[in-house]
Amino acid sequence: MVDIAFGPSVVVQTAGEIKPGSKSEQAYTSIKARIVQGTFSPGYRLVLVKIAEDLGFSVVPVREAIRRLEAEGLVKFERNVGATVSGIDPTEYLYTMQTLSIVEGAATALSAPLIDSAAIARARAVNEEMRECLDHFDPVRFTALNQDFHSVLFEHCPNPHILDLVHRGWNRLASLRSSTFRFVPGRARESVREHEDLLQLIESQASADTIEHAARRHRAATLDAYLAQASAIPEPLPTSQEEKR
Amino acid sequence: MVDIAFGPSVVVQTAGEIKPGSKSEQAYTSIKARIVQGTFSPGYRLVLVKIAEDLGFSVVPVREAIRRLEAEGLVKFERNVGATVSGIDPTEYLYTMQTLSIVEGAATALSAPLIDSAAIARARAVNEEMRECLDHFDPVRFTALNQDFHSVLFEHCPNPHILDLVHRGWNRLASLRSSTFRFVPGRARESVREHEDLLQLIESQASADTIEHAARRHRAATLDAYLAQASAIPEPLPTSQEEKR
DNA sequence: GCAATACTCATCGTATACGATTTCGTACTT
DNA sequence: AAGTACGAAATCGTATACGATGAGTATTGC
Secondary structure (H helix, E strand, C coil): CCCCCCCCCCCCCCCCCCCCCCHHHHHHHHHHHHHHHCCCCCCCEECHHHHHHHHCCCHHHHHHHHHHHHHCCCEEEECCCEEEECCCCHHHHHHHHHHHHHHHHHHHHHHHHHCCHHHHHHHHHHHHHHHHHCCCCCHHHHHHHHHHHHHHHCCCCCCHHHHHHHHHHHHHHHHHHCCCCCCCCCHHHHHHHHHHHHHHHHHCCCCHHHHHHHHHHHHHHHHHHHHHHCCCCCCCCCCCCCCCC | CCCCCCCCCCCCCCCCCCCCCCHHHHHHHHHHHHHHHCCCCCCCEECHHHHHHHHCCCHHHHHHHHHHHHHCCCEEEECCCEEEECCCCHHHHHHHHHHHHHHHHHHHHHHHHHCCHHHHHHHHHHHHHHHHHCCCCCHHHHHHHHHHHHHHHCCCCCCHHHHHHHHHHHHHHHHHHCCCCCCCCCHHHHHHHHHHHHHHHHHCCCCHHHHHHHHHHHHHHHHHHHHHHCCCCCCCCCCCCCCCC
16 A cells, blocks of 8 residues: 555545544544445434434534535535435436546646656556456455555645545545445456556656546546446436537 | 526625524625625634624534635634634635636536527626626626626536536635735736637537637636736646646 | 324524633743 | 743633424324
8 A cells, every 4th residue: 555645635544543633623534434434324314412422522513523524515414404414316426426527637637747757656556456456356445546546646736626626526425335336347447447548648748638538537437337337317417528429 | 687596605795684594504604705705805813702793693603604614715724723714825816716717617518518598698698798897897796797607607507516616616716806816907808708709619519628628718818817917926837738739 | 084283302503601722922031 | 132931811622501493293173
């Protein structure tokens, strides 16, 4: 596993304690972790008092935490009704993936000129790990490695806002994936190949447009694979840059 | 002025009362409005107690509101220190504009196939109003009309997440503009022309790529104009899709 | 038996109070 | 005179308590 400097709102993987911080902070990371890991799956009812006594806190910090999660789109908070983990709707998955494809594409294109050969080597190492992972397939591990791969590329992304949007997308996606939406068989292998293609584009200093398009397609292809297998969605909205060809 | 269904987090323009809602809600909209309008300019220190007694509320709803604003990037909230309106840094303006150019581009491309002739007519009417506005130039009014114009285009945007990102960008931008960053002379006139170009692209059912690129350039050009006049920024980062031509 | 109304309970919303932390000013020392 | 240490004020952080609101349930009338 490559050592990566994660952004502020990246997926929480170590549930252990790092530092106390404020209780509001703790509540935030704790609840977020459970949502992302799937302990609180979409539709789960988050009752303030229950969570509060579960964590040993009062309700006020928990409220704050939930408000923050609401702003990130992970939960829905209705007045006098309560909070529920959002994203039962299949269209949520679609929108999240579509948005993610756009911001990841932009982030990759912005980062590409700043990626040095050492970083490319590290990214390639992660991708090889993913390739090895294909045989004994573990979705959780694969997803983690996938995020590692892209995190390496985004290491020197000049625009922190874009990066933040990527991280939010990843969190939402993790929340959705852990419950309803499953990996499409065979897609993982394609993904590894596309990663290699992407690295070569970056190495060859391809135009920003080319890289952006490739990165965007990389994510969009996963969505397409899902749409192709799951006909549960009534009328699939056009994934961007799709209908023209 | 065209009647537009604004999204949930769009710039607040009428400071009047709409409905009581929760006090947390009121505090949120109230503080947000002041930030966007420039009453609280970047760097302004938001003291919980002062705001609370100013609004006649307690501190708890105010805390919540500030947390939400923090999640939107409008304020920075440090533990045991307090909240300040974010965005004094010129790079903030750059990043915000860059991000906005990306999400607006995507939103326009996604919306384009769904825009009917009636909507185009309305957008054109707004643009004509902007043209008339050029003589007796009023930045506030011009910005409002500009948002109206794009809002018409985004009316049937299929992806609410993208739309949300656009609105957040607008809010951040308003916060920044009202203080440090001024309009670049002559840019407004170009903007009106680009709007017309954009409408013609949509009418002629140009490819999604073409429309996305045009919409992105539309925003990026404003950033370029700013960078060209203000040499305050040490080394301007490349705006996406820039360096290749 | 069904529907409409009233009631109760779970849960959220906010105020107040107090403890914790930081910051700033002041005095003392070198 | 400059730096440091101490202390007080300002501000944030959280707990507790109570009021408000909506949902679910029982009850009563038809």
